[in-house]
Amino acid sequence: MSQYYTATDHFVLLPAILLALFGCATLLFDFLIFPEAKQRRWLLVFLVLGEAFAGVAFWRQQSFLLEHGGNLTAFRGALVIDHYALFFHWLFLAATLITGLISYRYLEVRDEHHGEYYGLLMLAQTGMYFLASGTELVTLFVGLETMAITFYILVGFLRADRRSNEAALKYLILGSLSSGFLVYGFSVLYGISGSTRLSEIAAAVAARDAWDPVLVLAVGTAGAGLMFKIAAAPFHMWAPDAYEGAPTMITGYLATASKAASFALLLRLFVGPLGPARESWEPLLAAVAVLSMTIGNLAAVTQTNTKRLLAYSSISHAGYILLGLVAGSPTGIKGVLVYLLVYTFMTLGAFLVLTSLARQGMAGDDINDLRGLMKRAPGHALWMLVFMVSLAGIPPTAGFLGKFYIFWGLIETGHYTLAVIGAVYAVVAIYYYFRIVKAVFVEPEEAEAGPLTVSLGTRVGLAVTGALTLLVGVYPEPVLRLAQMSISR
Amino acid sequence: MLAPVTTAHYLVLSAILLLIGVVGILTRRNVIVLMMSIEIILNAVNVNLIAFARNLDQLEGQVFAIFVICVAVAEAAVGLGILIALFRNKETVQVDEIDLLKW
Numbered sequence: 001m002s003q004y005y006t007a008t009d010h011f012v013l014l015p016a017i018l019l020a021l022f023g024c025a026t027l028l029f030d031f032l033i034f035p036e037a038k039q040r041r042w043l044l045v046f047l048v049l050g051e052a053f054a055g056v057a058f059w060r061q062q063s064f065l066l067e068h069g070g071n072l073t074a075f076r077g078a079l080v081i082d083h084y085a086l087f088f089h090w091l092f093l094a095a096t097l098i099t100g101l102i103s104y105r106y107l108e109v110r111d112e113h114h115g116e117y118y119g120l121l122m123l124a125q126t127g128m129y130f131l132a133s134g135t136e137l138v139t140l141f142v143g144l145e146t147m148a149i150t151f152y153i154l155v156g157f158l159r160a161d162r163r164s165n166e167a168a169l170k171y172l173i174l175g176s177l178s179s180g181f182l183v184y185g186f187s188v189l190y191g192i193s194g195s196t197r198l199s200e201i202a203a204a205v206a207a208r209d210a211w212d213p214v215l216v217l218a219v220g221t222a223g224a225g226l227m228f229k230i231a232a233a234p235f236h237m238w239a240p241d242a243y244e245g246a247p248t249m250i251t252g253y254l255a256t257a258s259k260a261a262s263f264a265l266l267l268r269l270f271v272g273p274l275g276p277a278r279e280s281w282e283p284l285l286a287a288v289a290v291l292s293m294t295i296g297n298l299a300a301v302t303q304t305n306t307k308r309l310l311a312y313s314s315i316s317h318a319g320y321i322l323l324g325l326v327a328g329s330p331t332g333i334k335g336v337l338v339y340l341l342v343y344t345f346m347t348l349g350a351f352l353v354l355t356s357l358a359r360q361g362m363a364g365d366d367i368n369d370l371r372g373l374m375k376r377a378p379g380h381a382l383w384m385l386v387f388m389v390s391l392a393g394i395p396p397t398a399g400f401l402g403k404f405y406i407f408w409g410l411i412e413t414g415h416y417t418l419a420v421i422g423a424v425y426a427v428v429a430i431y432y433y434f435r436i437v438k439a440v441f442v443e444p445e446e447a448e449a450g451p452l453t454v455s456l457g458t459r460v461g462l463a464v465t466g467a468l469t470l471l472v473g474v475y476p477e478p479v480l481r482l483a484q485m486s487i488s489r
Numbered sequence: 490m491l492a493p494v495t496t497a498h499y500l501v502l503s504a505i506l507l508l509i510g511v512v513g514i515l516t517r518r519n520v521i522v523l524m525m526s527i528e529i530i531l532n533a534v535n536v537n538l539i540a541f542a543r544n545l546d547q548l549e550g551q552v553f554a555i556f557v558i559c560v561a562v563a564e565a566a567v568g569l570g571i572l573i574a575l576f577r578n579k580e581t582v583q584v585d586e587i588d589l590l591k592w
Contacts (some may be wrong), residue, residue, distance in 0.1 A: 137553065138549075138552065138553050138556050141553075141556065141557070141560070142556055142560065145560040145563070145564070149560075149563055149564060149567050152567050152568070152571065153567060153570075153571075156571050156574060159574050160578070162575070162578045162579055162589055163589050165571065165574050165575035165578055165579070166575065166587050166589050168571045168574075168575075169520065169568075169571050169572060169575055169587065170587075172564075172567065172568050172571055173514070173520070173523050173524075173527070173568075176527045176564050176568070177511075177514055177527060177530065179560075179564075180507075180510065180527060180530035180531055180533075180534065181530075183531070183534045183557060184507060184530070184533065184534050184537065186534075186553075187534050187537040187538045187541065187550075187553070188537065190538065190541055190549070190550060190553065191500075191537065191540075191541040191544075194541075194545045194547065195549065196549050196553060245589075
């Protein structure tokens with residue numbers, strides 16, 4: 001350990017090192033050690049092991065923070081471990097693990113089971129680690145791109161499927177365009193502050209007028225890039241296509257972990273260094289949020305493809321989460337974190353049910369594929385009901401809790417119009433979520449529908465996401481305490 | 490006698506490059522040209538970073554630019570890989586003909 005790599009640096013960076021190491025080891029084992037394709041399925045074990053080791057490292061960081069209080073900064077302020085970062089790290093860990101577990105059977109029936117899949121999942125999580133923990137522009141940018149480039153590959157993972165190829169290409173073009181915008185904004189921020197550290201940028205931004213044209217340029221370009229990443233309207237065009245073409249559980253991963261990671265960066269930037277310029281970005285964010293809710297909710301009504309429907313629903317959810325940032329009060333920010341947590345579990349759960357509909361040569365993503373699910377698999381059907389009720393935001397499920405805190409934050413800060421608009425669109429959303437419920441429970445079964453592709457991983461994943469969606473709704477205390485702890489610095 | 494080239498000149502150049510890149514993405518239909526437009530955008534960022542680093546007499550901006558170049562390379566490599574996978578199935582690089590999903 002030298003002055004360039006201290007013990008603290010190591011302690012903070014360890015989870016990312018472990019994840020990257022296991023990710024790369026998976027890639028190496030894939031073609032060096034396992035000559036036969038059949039054996040490579042066991043690389044799932046690497047994912048479970050890697051996540052277990054990373055989990056232990058996060059746990060040690062967590063107990064250190066609880067014991068000593070304060071934050072851990074490393075690499076001269078390039079990385080930080082605080083409760084806020086850890087909140088997201090646990091979220092990413094859970095999402096990655098569940099995605100990996102449910103992928104097994106899906107990849108099998110689509111004839112695309114390759115070992116590198118599990119390695120890519122871990123490398124994506126490494127990128128997310130830097131998004132939640134980074135406090136320096138270069139670190140944040142490289143972390144974002146590590147995540148994004150891995151996702152381009154994962155979206156196009158069904159190499160023989162033209163829809164998957166197309167989705168990957170569209171995601172890549174628009175994704176790199178948005179990264180270009182974001183890093184342009186970063187370069188201007190560097191220019192006005194002379195430093196890439198967020199703490200020093202904060203001082204430079206605070207010294208300027210909120211309507212300073214250079215600052216507006218930086219906030220505008222960086223903000224536009226981030227809106228792309230969280231799929232908020234009018235930068236949402238890639239989302240329905242990428243969601244439809246991607247392998248189903250990658251769609252779920254993209255809609256949850258990737259979105260949560262981008263929100264982690266968004267909150268860090270906009271609440272932290274860009275906070276003093278709130279006057280200039282608040283109306284813009286409010287407009288983006290309202291537009292996202294409008295486009296997401298209205299376009300979802302007419303969709304016949306379940307993945308596309310959920311894509312538009314995720315656009316509208318991005319709008320709701322942004323409203324929490326518009327409110328900006330501690331309640332609003334707490335609402336953002338709670339919303340992201342419950343959104344991750346209910347959306348992952350919904351995609352999990354869709355994943356088990358896949359059969360040889362077909363994705364099972366048409367809304368008609370859900371017909372008669374109640375007769376074919378009552379367990380899946382009932383969990384689907386829970387997820388849909390929760391996505392619609394009806395109590396006593398977790399989805400209600402997220403919306404409740406967002407609306408509370410809005411009313412507390414006097415944004416009554418926004419709260420009313422959000423509530424009205426929540427009613428519209430009930431219609432299209434219950435179209436899915438209707439297909440599952442009321443409509444007759446398709447004649448040629450075969451059995452569901454269910455594995456142990458699917459069962460575990462369903463039980464975890466479903467139980468959390470219900471539990472958090474009924475007994476929200478621990479989640480609220482966690483969110484409260486994350487925002488108090 | 491020409492006026493000396495200042496940081497402001499470089500910033501204008503960078504803004505023009507960004508504009509060219511964005512217009513390229515919005516109007517061109519060939520995927521290869523789209524990827525070239527993305528490279529132009531990232532190079533606009535690099536011009537910005539280097540100009541600021543020179544103006545501030547620092548190294549950070551130059552280091553940032555090197556990272557941006559690395560990322561651009563990785564992105565292009567993955568992009569071309571995806572394009573080849575698509576070309577095998579579809580035999581086209583024109584965006585208009587890549588229309589299985591509603592664009």
